[in-house]
Amino acid sequence: MSHVQTQILSRLMTLLTGLPTTGSRVYQGRVHPLTPGTMPGLCVSLGGETPTGGTTKATQKEVELVVDVYVGGDDYTVSGQVQVEVEAALYGDRVGGRFFNSLATNLIYGGERREFVTLGALKHTKVSITYKTEYQTVDGVANAAN
């Protein structure tokens, strides 16, 4: 069994693949192909992780999820629609008060940063959306959420 972070990332990929606007143009990692055929598209990755509490035998952890939206041109309309679909997909995965196949105990929107990128062949808009999600593991067992 992989690290809980990796399991959450895998679930994130599943949730975000097949959305109406971005379809299968979803890439795991920070690198987007930046071609006309791969936009609008998403890049999905993990940010940093910090401990947020716990007990003497378990640690509460918060890991940052990064969803980068790539859209051709200087765009607000399409990227805004993608943001709507991403948020609906993530919060739609809540079951019994938990997220990501019940791995996580909380999901918090962490903000976005928008930039119009003119370097490179294809001018495009990149919107980086961050979420923070919390999960807990027993100390010494980082591959199983409890």
Added chain:
Amino acid sequence: MSVIVAIEEAIKDRLQAEIEGVPELIKMMPVLDGDPIVAPVRVESYPSNPSEQLLLQLAQTGAVVVRYVGSKYGSKRVAGSIVVQDRTMSYEVQIFSRSLAARDSGSGIYELLDICALRLIGFLPAGCVDGGELVQDDFVTEVKGAWAYGIVVNFSSQVEMPI
């Protein structure tokens, strides 16, 4: 057809369509012992064997000649099952004439330079991802009263391969 040739052909088609519509003033040229005639400014690819004689011939009627200069590549990106590099392709449009300006009663290089610039800025040939960007124009040569100037235009494309 290679991408290089396809874009060159697209540039030529674009310029030819424009040249046919330019005012006669720009295309007029003097004729010994006769009235000035409208010079048939031609748009063509750069000759395979350029020579002084050819330069004189091109300048005689006025000519717009397109050639591929080269490409610069961006960094490689690998995402999923695709590897991509940006490619900035440079083309030079050389303009030949015996007159620098139409006021000299010939097919004026200055006017033709302006026409080429206006028609190529933002022009998006098939296979490119961003329209033409003017880089510079400059004097190329002068031989026995035959002048040549060139304007360089960049086109952004990409090289993409599945892996």
